[in-house]
Amino acid sequence: MMHNSTHVTFFFLSGLNETINYRVVLFSLTLLCYCFIVLVNVTLIVTIIFDKNMHEPMYILLCTFCMNGLCGTTGFYPKILWDLLSPVHVISYSGCLVQAFVMLSFICSDVFILSVMSYDRYVAICRPLEYHSIMSKQRVLLLICFSWLTPFCISAINIILTSRLELCSPYIERLFCMNWVIVKLACFPAETIVNNIPAYISIIIYALHGLFIVWSYMYVIKTCVNSLENRAKFMQTCVPHLTSLFTLHVSILFDFFNMRFASKNVPQTLQNVVAIEFLVLPPIINPLIYGFKLTKIRDRILGGITFKMK
Numbered sequence: 001m002m003h004n005s006t007h008v009t010f011f012f013l014s015g016l017n018e019t020i021n022y023r024v025v026l027f028s029l030t031l032l033c034y035c036f037i038v039l040v041n042v043t044l045i046v047t048i049i050f051d052k053n054m055h056e057p058m059y060i061l062l063c064t065f066c067m068n069g070l071c072g073t074t075g076f077y078p079k080i081l082w083d084l085l086s087p088v089h090v091i092s093y094s095g096c097l098v099q100a101f102v103m104l105s106f107i108c109s110d111v112f113i114l115s116v117m118s119y120d121r122y123v124a125i126c127r128p129l130e131y132h133s134i135m136s137k138q139r140v141l142l143l144i145c146f147s148w149l150t151p152f153c154i155s156a157i158n159i160i161l162t163s164r165l166e167l168c169s170p171y172i173e174r175l176f177c178m179n180w181v182i183v184k185l186a187c188f189p190a191e192t193i194v195n196n197i198p199a200y201i202s203i204i205i206y207a208l209h210g211l212f213i214v215w216s217y218m219y220v221i222k223t224c225v226n227s228l229e230n231r232a233k234f235m236q237t238c239v240p241h242l243t244s245l246f247t248l249h250v251s252i253l254f255d256f257f258n259m260r261f262a263s264k265n266v267p268q269t270l271q272n273v274v275a276i277e278f279l280v281l282p283p284i285i286n287p288l289i290y291g292f293k294l295t296k297i298r299d300r301i302l303g304g305i306t307f308k309m310k
Contacts, residue, residue, distance in 0.1 A: 008167045008185075011096050013089040015175035015272050027084040033280060034077040040287040041066040047300050054296055057135040058124070058237065061117050062290055064144050065244075068113060069283040072106025075099055076176055076279050083175075096177040101159045104179050107252060107278065108151030108202070114245055115209040116143045121238050122216035125230055126223045154202050155179075161195045175272055213245065240289045247285050251278035 016023075048054045048063040079099065083089045091099065123134050158179050168187040180199075186192050220238060224230040254274045291297050 008170045037283045044287045057140045068109045075102030099177040100179045104155040112147035118213045118216045240293045
């Protein structure tokens with residue numbers, strides 16, 4: 001079978017083709033959404049950094065979590081805002097690889113950070129007397145570096161392997177670039193077998209993280225059952241974490257099933273909504289739920305607002 005191989009220097013993004021009549025409205029809503037994401041995440045980050053009472057593992061990890069959310073959304077929103085104002089939606093080959101790298105790193109880091117946060121809650125509730133010795137500043141810093149550097153390396157390997165593929169089409173039927181979308185454009189499917197190796201390794205690593213989270217929360221729930229104090233701690237600190245986990249995984253699963261099993265008869269608008277869920281819901285919900293649920297953060301933010309109003 002012959003393939004019409006071409007040297008792809010840029011990609012056409014077709015995700016906005018059906019929204020040409022609503023560009024102004026979509027641009028306004030997207031800009032508002034991005035500004036709100038930046039506002040709530042930066043507020044939480046600044047509050048934690050400047051309040052020395054929050055220089056504890058749980059808040060440091062939360063700060064890292066919000067920083068990662070900002071990095072991920074910055075890889076998407078400026079480009080989509082530009083596309084909404086442009087008649088042609090294109091992205092350079094190198095720009096597409098960079099965006100795919102940012103998206104993949106963002107998702108991976110979120111999973112890793114959530115795993116570390118679940119470990120932190122396990123130690124805090126199940127082994128409170130050992131908490132400060134186990135979750136020392138040095139160990140927290142090491143875990144944060146692990147949560148960023150490991151996804152960085154995994155994503156870099158995936159993108160490097162993708163960059164060697166010979167592509168037969170410059171058309172991407174999405175709003176933005178993702179690694180597996182580029183791989184689907186390969187002229188020779190046999191060449192993508194090498195790409196599957198790190199992909200499967202990544203899936204195994206994430207599955208192990210998932211099992212670790214389940215294991216840690218089994219012990220947390222078991223410890224909280226017979227203790228009113230631990231139950232209160234669980235409701236205040238663990239419920240936001242579980243909400244973040246649920247939101248992220250549901251968003252990613254929806255996009256995965258959309259990519260693998262969606263029919264061509266599914267409207268492009270619906271596919272777009274599913275595709276960007278993990279770039280809209282988690283970055284908004286996470287800082288809001290933590291900000292409202294964690295007393296220290298809520299009181300600090302409300303105190304700052306009250307002081308400014310006076």
